[in-house]
Amino acid sequence: MTAVRPSSPVLLGMPALPTSPRGTGHLRGDESFPDAARRSLTDTQLRRNLGKATRTIRGKRAAVVAELPDWEALREAGRQLKVHTMAHLPDYLVQLEEAVTARGGVVHWARDAEEANRIVVDLVRAAGADEVVKVKSMATQEIALNEALEAAGIAAFETDLAELIVQLGHDKPSHILVPAIHRNRAEIREIFLREMADVDPELSDEPAALAAAARRHLRRKFLSAKVAVSGANFAVAETGTLAVVESEGNGRMCLTLPETLITVMGIEKLVPRAQDLEVFLQLLPRSSTGERMNPYTSMWTGVTPGDGPQAFHLVLLDNGRTAVLSDAQGRDALNCIRCSACLNVCPVYERAGGHAYGSVYPGPIGAILSPQLTGIEDNASLPYASSLCGACYDVCPVKIDIPSILVHLRAEHTETYAAEHRVPSAEATAMAAAAWVMRNPTRWTLALRSGRLGRVLGRRRGVIGEVPLPVASQWTATRDLSRPPQQTFRDWWAAEHASAAPEPDGPGADGPGADGSEGAP
Amino acid sequence: MSAREEVLARIRAAHAAAPPPDLPYATLARDYRTTSELDHEALVERLVDRLLDYKALVRRCSADELPDVVATALRERGVRRLVVPAGTEPRWLAGLADDVEVLADGPGPEQHLSVAALDGADGVFSACAVAVAETGTLVLDGSAGQGRRVTSLIPDYHLCVVLPGQVVADVPQAVRALDLTRPTTMISGPSATSDIELNRVEGVHGPRTLEVVVVEG
Ligand code: SF4
Numbered sequence: 001m002t003a004v005r006p007s008s009p010v011l012l013g014m015p016a017l018p019t020s021p022r023g024t025g026h027l028r029g030d031e032s033f034p035d036a037a038r039r040s041l042t043d044t045q046l047r048r049n050l051g052k053a054t055r056t057i058r059g060k061r062a063a064v065v066a067e068l069p070d071w072e073a074l075r076e077a078g079r080q081l082k083v084h085t086m087a088h089l090p091d092y093l094v095q096l097e098e099a100v101t102a103r104g105g106v107v108h109w110a111r112d113a114e115e116a117n118r119i120v121v122d123l124v125r126a127a128g129a130d131e132v133v134k135v136k137s138m139a140t141q142e143i144a145l146n147e148a149l150e151a152a153g154i155a156a157f158e159t160d161l162a163e164l165i166v167q168l169g170h171d172k173p174s175h176i177l178v179p180a181i182h183r184n185r186a187e188i189r190e191i192f193l194r195e196m197a198d199v200d201p202e203l204s205d206e207p208a209a210l211a212a213a214a215r216r217h218l219r220r221k222f223l224s225a226k227v228a229v230s231g232a233n234f235a236v237a238e239t240g241t242l243a244v245v246e247s248e249g250n251g252r253m254c255l256t257l258p259e260t261l262i263t264v265m266g267i268e269k270l271v272p273r274a275q276d277l278e279v280f281l282q283l284l285p286r287s288s289t290g291e292r293m294n295p296y297t298s299m300w301t302g303v304t305p306g307d308g309p310q311a312f313h314l315v316l317l318d319n320g321r322t323a324v325l326s327d328a329q330g331r332d333a334l335n336c337i338r339c340s341a342c343l344n345v346c347p348v349y350e351r352a353g354g355h356a357y358g359s360v361y362p363g364p365i366g367a368i369l370s371p372q373l374t375g376i377e378d379n380a381s382l383p384y385a386s387s388l389c390g391a392c393y394d395v396c397p398v399k400i401d402i403p404s405i406l407v408h409l410r411a412e413h414t415e416t417y418a419a420e421h422r423v424p425s426a427e428a429t430a431m432a433a434a435a436w437v438m439r440n441p442t443r444w445t446l447a448l449r450s451g452r453l454g455r456v457l458g459r460r461r462g463v464i465g466e467v468p469l470p471v472a473s474q475w476t477a478t479r480d481l482s483r484p485p486q487q488t489f490r491d492w493w494a495a496e497h498a499s500a501a502p503e504p505d506g507p508g509a510d511g512p513g514a515d516g517s518e519g520a521p
Numbered sequence: 522m523s524a525r526e527e528v529l530a531r532i533r534a535a536h537a538a539a540p541p542p543d544l545p546y547a548t549l550a551r552d553y554r555t556t557s558e559l560d561h562e563a564l565v566e567r568l569v570d571r572l573l574d575y576k577a578l579v580r581r582c583s584a585d586e587l588p589d590v591v592a593t594a595l596r597e598r599g600v601r602r603l604v605v606p607a608g609t610e611p612r613w614l615a616g617l618a619d620d621v622e623v624l625a626d627g628p629g630p631e632q633h634l635s636v637a638a639l640d641g642a643d644g645v646f647s648a649c650a651v652a653v654a655e656t657g658t659l660v661l662d663g664s665a666g667q668g669r670r671v672t673s674l675i676p677d678y679h680l681c682v683v684l685p686g687q688v689v690a691d692v693p694q695a696v697r698a699l700d701l702t703r704p705t706t707m708i709s710g711p712s713a714t715s716d717i718e719l720n721r722v723e724g725v726h727g728p729r730t731l732e733v734v735v736v737e738g
Pocket of ligand 1: 287337340341343399
C-alpha cells in the first residue's frame with residue numbers, strides 16, 4: 001500500500017499524490033536526525049575525516065568557480081532551464097521516450113521503488129544473467145536496488161571505488177560525491193583484506209595501492225559482465241541522449257562493455273536539448289569536485305551498432321517526485337543536479353555527517369528532498385537539521401533556495417501536527433535540532449541576526465514564525481548573550497573557515513556519481 | 522492505468538494543483554559566454570596548460586614532425602602492441618618502429634578486436650573530434666580514427682592527437698561543434714579517484730596514462 005502525503009494547503013480538494021512507499025528504499029532513517037546526530041557528534045574520527053574533506057573540496061570549488069567570469073550567468077541559465085523543464089515535464093518525458101525508442105532503446109515507467117526494482121530484476125533475468133556491475137547511482141540507492149537484486153538471487157557489484165568500499169564494508173554511503181568519506185585508509189585496508197578474496201595479504205594502506213587492489217578486483221568482472229546498471233546525470237528530451245559524469249572509468253566500463261545496459265533515472269533528470277548540456281557540463285564538475293571538468297563524461301543515444309551495449313533499457317522513476325512537483329514552494333528541490341556542493345558548505349552536515357540524515361540524500365538537499373519524497377511525517381526532523389545560514393543557497397549551481405524550502409517544510413510540519421494533535425510537537429523537534437546551532441550562543445545570535453533568516457521567515461510570516469522564533473525567544477530569555485559583532489553568520493562562517501584554501505595538488509575528488517551521482521554524478 | 526499513464530497523470534495533477542511558472546524555451550536566459558576573445562595561439566597555450574594540470578603528458582609539434590613524435594612517444598613508453606582504430610590516418614603512424622605490432626580495430630563488428638585483445642595491448646592511438654582549451658578536455662565521438670568507446674578505455678596508455686582546427690575555447694563551443702547523439706566520450710586527464718582520504722590517485726579503471734600530441738600550425 002502506498003503511503004500518502006498529508007493534505008497540504010496547496011492541494012485543496014485534490015487527492016494527494018503518492019509519496020515514496022514505506023518499506024522499500026533508503027529515504028527514511030531508523031531514528032530522528034537529532035538522535036542520530038547526537039551519536040555521530042561523539043565520533044571524533046568521523047568529524048576529523050569530514051572536516052578535512054569538506055574543507056578541501058570547498059576550497060577547490062571556490063577556486064575553479066572564481067575562474068569563470070560568467071558563473072552567475074551559468075547558474076541563472078541552469079535554474080531557468082530546470083524551471084522550464086519541470087513545467088513541461090510530460091511533453092519532455094514523452095519526447096525522450098520517443099527518441100530513445102527510435103534509437104533502439106526500450107523505455108519503462110515505474111510508479112515507485114518497488115515497481116522499478118521489479119522491472120530491473122525482470123530485465124536482468126531476461127538477459128540470462130545472475131550478476132550485474134553497477135555505476136554509482138543515487139536513484140538505485142534510493143530504491144534499494146542492490147537489496148532487491150540480492151533477494152532475487154542476483155549479485156550486484158558496485159564499481160565506483162567509494163561505493164565498493166561501502167559495499168564491502170557492509171556500510172552506508174555518507175556523502176553524495178565521496179560516499180566513503182567517513183572511512184580512513186587504515187579502515188579501507190582492513191575492509192579489503194577481509195572482503196576481497198583475491199587481495200594481496202601484504203597490501204599497504206597507500207591510496208595508490210588500495211586503488212590498484214580495487215582495479216584488479218573488478219577488472220575481470222568488467223570484462224565478463226553481461227549486464228550493467230547505471231544512473232544518469234542528464235537525459236536530453238529532444239535526442240534521447242543520456243549522460244553519465246564520472247572519474248575512474250568504471251562508469252565507461254559499465255556503459256560500454258556489457259551486452260545489456262539498464263539505466264534507472266528519476267523523471268526530473270531531463271534537459272530539453274543537447275545544447276543545454278553546455279550549461280550543466282560547466283556547472284556540475286566545478287560545483288561537485290572543484291574540477292574544471294571531471295575525467296570522463298559518457299554520452300550515448302539508444303543503441304549504436306558495433307559500439308557499446310546492443311540492448312538498452314531506460315527506467316523512468318517517479319517514487320514521490322510527482323508529490324514534490326505538486327508543492328509550489330518545495331518543488332525546486334527537483335532541480336538538484338546532485339553536485340553535493342551544499343553538503344560541503346553546511347556547518348550542520350560537517351559535524352553530523354551523512355548517516356545522521358537517515359536517507360541516501362544527506363545534507364541541505366537531503367533535508368528538503370527526503371521529507372518531500374516520503375511525506376513530511378516520515379522525516380519530520382530533517383527540515384530542522386539546518387541553521388538557515390544560507391551557505392547552501394549561495395553555492396547551489398541551480399540556485400535552489402534551500403533555506404526557504406526548509407522553512408516552508410517546517411511550517412507544513414507544524415500544520416500537519418496541529419491538524420492531527422500528535423506529539424511530539426514541532427517545537428520539541430525544532431528545539432532538539434536547533435540545539436545544534438544553539439550550543440554556541442554566538443553562532444545562534446549571528447544566525448538570527450543575519451538578514452537571510454529574516455528574509456526567509458518573512459516569506460510566510462505568521463505561519464512559519466511559530467516554529468523557530470518562539471524557540472529563539474524562549475531560549476534567549478533565559479540566557480545572556482554577548483553582544484553580537486556586526487557580521488553575518490555567513491561572514492562569520494567564511495572567516496572561521498578562511499583556512500579552506502585549495503590544496504596545491506591539482507584536481508580533487510572523484511567525479512560526481514551518475515545522477516550524483518546520479519550520482520554522483 | 523499503466524505506469525506510464527499514471528506517472529504522466531500525476532505530473533498533470535501536480536501542475537494543476539500548483540501551476541508552474543512558464544518560461545518559454547526561447548526566452549530562457551543565456552547570458553553566459555559562448556565566444557572567446559583568445560586567438561588560436563592563446564587557446565593552444567591554455568589547452569596545454571590545462572592538460573598538464575590534469576597530469577596528462579603533452580608533446581607539441583608541427584604536422585610534418587607528427588609521425589616522428591608519435592613514434593618517439595610510443596618508444597619511450599615501451600609500447601609494443603598498439604591498438605589502432607579504423608580510419609586512422611596512415612601517415613601519422615609512418616614512423617612506427619618495426620617491433621611495434623599494430624592491432625587494427627576494424628570498421629565492422631567482424632573485424633573488431635576482442636576484449637581480451639584490448640586488455641592485452643600496451644596502448645591505444647587515437648584522434649579526437651574536439652579539444653576544449655578552458656577545461657583541458659578531449660572529445661572522442663567514434664568517427665574515423667577515434668575508435669569504438671572501449672578502445673580508448675581498456676589499454677593502460679592512451680596517445681591522442683589534437684589537430685589545430687580541433688581546438689575550441691570552452692564547453693559551449695565544443696557542444697555546438699559536436700553531434701552528441703554519436704557515442705561521445707569527454708576525457709579530461711587520466712582515470713583518477715580521490716575516494717581515499719581525498720588523495721588523488723591516477724589510474725583506476727581507465728588508462729593510467731594519457732599522452733596528448735598537440736599539432737601546431
Ligand atoms: S541542492 Fe545541493 S546537491 Fe543539489 S544542485 Fe544544489 S548544491 Fe548541488
